Amino acid sequence: MKFSEAFIFTSKDVPSEATLPSHIYLLKGGFIQSVGAGLYNFLPLGKKVLDKVHAVVKEELDTAACQEVELAFVTPSEFWIESGRFEKYGKELLRFKDRKDAEFVLGPTHEEMMVNLVRSYVKSYKQLPINLYQIKTKFRDEIRPRFGLMRGREFLMKDGYSFHKDEESMIKDGFNKMEETYSNIFKRLGLDFRVVEADSGAIGGSGSKEFMVLADSGEDTIVVCEECEYGANIEAAVRANPKAPHEVNSEYERPEMNFGKFLTPNVKTIDELAEFFKIEPYYTLKVVAKKALYDDGVEKIALFGIRGSDELQEVKACNAVNANELIDISDEELQEAGLTPGFMGPKDLPEDILFVADNQLKGEISTIAGANEVDYHYVGLNLVELGLEYKDLVAVKEGDKCARCENGKLKYTKGIEVGHIFQLGDRYSAPMKAEFLDENGKSKPFLMGTYGIGISRLLAAIIEQNHDDRGPIWTKESTPFDLEIIVSNIKKEEELSLGERLYKELSKDFDVLLDDRKERFGFKISDFELLGIPYAIIVGKKVKDGLVEIVNRKTLEKEEVSIDEVASKVRGYLV
RNA sequence: CGGAGUGUAGCGCAGUCUGGUAGCGCACCUGGUUUGGGACCAGGGGGUCGAAGGUUCGAGUCCUUUCACUCCGACCA
Structure with a gap:
């Protein structure tokens, strides 16, 4: 592509609302155009990157025996x-x-849509497993779209679905295989990522993992x-059961x-309670109250009991009472x-108050907890006698011990969720009566997995x-062009013709952008940096000495090479 | 949805408090000079000031209504 003919418009200014580097550079470099809240046009450069990412995803999935379809939007x-889900999904739909x-x-x-598709064709266990996917525009009417492509309302997503005859296949042929395939995809795209345990959220189902690109600007x-x-x-996140203060420190x-x-007059907070009895908050029980919302406008008050030294994790709490949502509740309502x-x-x-206690209070025979009466607490309360329901409720804190290796310290980091895989089970196939006949001729719902990648978010x-x-500095498999050739001054015949000669030659094997615009050198090199193409050849002043330069976008280093060598040298960098 | 803010040329903004008929930078067009880190000179095109209504001799500016967008918090690939 010749820059002089390309639909590429870079800009020195950028709308002030863009705060993240990705948002700023995508706009400045002319990759995307904003058209409304969470809605973007992809310009030729952006579309090229999208296609590159799309191609990597497709290649890896096809290798893993997944088949691409395209369902109605x-x-x-x-x-x-x-x-x-028509009722449950809410306004986002x-x-x-x-x-x-x-x-x-x-x-x-x-x-x-996918369950409907498969149930109408697949009738026997012999036809399983199946893994179908599509890469297609999705629309979610997000409450608050932001950060450019990070959280749009219309976005491009790869969504895949697998169908299995039993749980073993769902995990082995579906979930685990996709975990591996996804890892390959993100590796090829040159990303530093981590696979993490995740909450299953609104989609439902049991096991789920997220693929997180590590970045300070991540929302998770x-x-x-x-x-x-x-x-x-x-x-x-879970943690190893923290030891009680008296187990750690003999002073306690x-x-x-x-x-x-x-009688504990006016002693309301955990801090006051700990001070009142001169004990560590660990030995008290804290209650967090929320209003739990259910289908058809049903509301219940839910209380969550955790150690005084812990914090409530709201998503866990929401799952613990099977609510659609938890919201804050006022003292008056309580x-x-x-x-x-x-x-x-x-x-x-x-009556009618839900109470769930944290797992780590299981077996606690002596704690201090409110007595549900003004100015009174129970001191030495035995929870075992109360027959409480226990669930995991607490937020893991930095410095807590890892539950897996029981040795390492846990710490926080930020990530961008680019992929999510779920074991769905029969969450959709059962209600939609998507069934097949097993080896014994018995009708059973498919067991499913579901797998997503945010292509535009990538x-x-x-x-x-x-x-x-x-x-930006595009990675090898995501860059819109492999190489740019900058003709420093197109009025110098020897520069222009050499640039065009190299362009012709290298275009045979690579996607090359030739900057042949009637602009000054500084203008062009800044544009090169703004486009983020990994390498450029500068054809300029030293042509008369038989030299050109190769610039590495990442290091910004320039290397002088002879005109005869440049093509083979560049090939070496690009393959 | 709660809190804050902004809508004036393609983009970034000033002008609004104190009403008098719209301006700056970038971009764009023409000509010339310039050419290794976002050039310069001269000339030029482009805006019913988000929309509707009102006050006024007169509204970008004051009042009312409305729409849109953005930023900060609860949802999600």
């Missing part, structure tokens, strides 16, 4: 009603009616172990108070329900991880 709402008043949704993900907090390979999204003693219901903010506890609760992720203060 406009999907009849009946499938969504069948799966139960864009719904509309056609002229005949039939209801449709714009596909935000395609489980329903992930917990990683300093010693072993353990990594998890903060929403799903385990409090052995047993006062029953005890009082109306017969609760006593500041003195809430697991014993003597009013462009942003690649830049977040690969840029300097002049622009």
Whole structure:
């Protein structure tokens, strides 16, 4: 491609709302154009990168025996009603009616469509396993799109779905195979990433892992172990059971108070309680109150009991009570329900209040907890006698011990979620009656896996991880052009003709951009840096001495080479 | 959805407080000079000031309504 003929418009200015490097450079370099909240046009450069990423993903998936399909973007709402998600998905699902008043949704993900497709053809276990995918525009009416391609409303996603006859196949042929395939994809794209344990969220199902590109600008907090390979999204992270203060430090003693219901006037917070009894917060029980929202507008008050030294992890809490969402609740609402903010506890609760205790309180026979009565706490409360429900509720903190190796310290880091794989089981196939006949002639729902990659988000992720203060630095498999040839001054006949000769020759094997614009050198080299192409050949002043230069975009180093050698030298760098 | 803010030329902004008929930089067009780190000179084109209504002799500026967008928090590839 000749730059003088290309639809490439770089800019020195950038809309002030762009804050992330990826957003800034994609706009400045003329890769994308913003057209509305979370909506972008891909210009030729952006489209080229998109296609490169697309190609890598397709190649690896096809190698893993996945087959590409393309499903309708406009999907009849009946499938969504069948799966139960029509109600559940909420406002993110864009719904509309056609002229005949039939209801449709714009596909935000395609489980329903894919289940419908497979159930209409596959009838026998002999036809399994199957793994189908598509790379297609999705639409999610996000509450708050932001950060350019990082969180758009319309975006390009690879979504794949596998169908299996049993759990073993679902894990081995589906989940594990995709974990490996995804790792290959992100490696090829040159990304530094981590596979982490994840919460399954709204899509449902059991096991799930996320592929996180490590970057400070990431929206997700992930917990990683300093010693072993353990990594998890903060929403799903677990830790080794922390030791009690008296087990760690002989200066402390385990409090052995047993006062029953005890007057604690105006002692409301954990800090006050610990101070009042002169003990560590570990020996107290903290209650966090939330309002849990369910289908059809049902609301319940949910209380979560954790150690005074811990923090509640809201996603875990939400899953623990099977709610669609947890929201904050006011003291007034709690009082109306017969609760006593500041003195809430697991014993003597009013009716209709959900109470879940954290796993790490299991077996606790002496703690201090609110008595559900103003100014009173139970001291020496035995939780075992209460028959509580236990779930994992706590947020892992930096410095906690790893549950896997029981040795390493856990720390936080930031990540961009570029891939997510789930074991779905029969979450969709059962309600949608997608069944096959097994070896015994018995009808069973398919067991499924679902696998996503944010293709357009990957462009942003690649830049977040690969840029300097002049622009992006595309990786080998993502760059819009392999090489740029800069003709320093097109009015110098020997420069222009050499540039064109090299361009012709190298274009046989590479995708080359020839900057033949009537601009000054400085202008062109800055554009090269802003486009982020890995290498450039500068054809300039020294042509008369038989020399040109090769620039490495990453290091910005220039290397003088003779005209005769340049083609073979560049080939060496590019292959 | 809560909080904050912005809509003026393709982009970035000033002008709004204190009403008097729209300006700067970049980009674009023409001519010339220049040519290794985003050049210079001269000339030129382009805006019903987000929209609607109101106050006024007169509104980018004041009032009302409305729409859109952005930023910070709860959701997600």
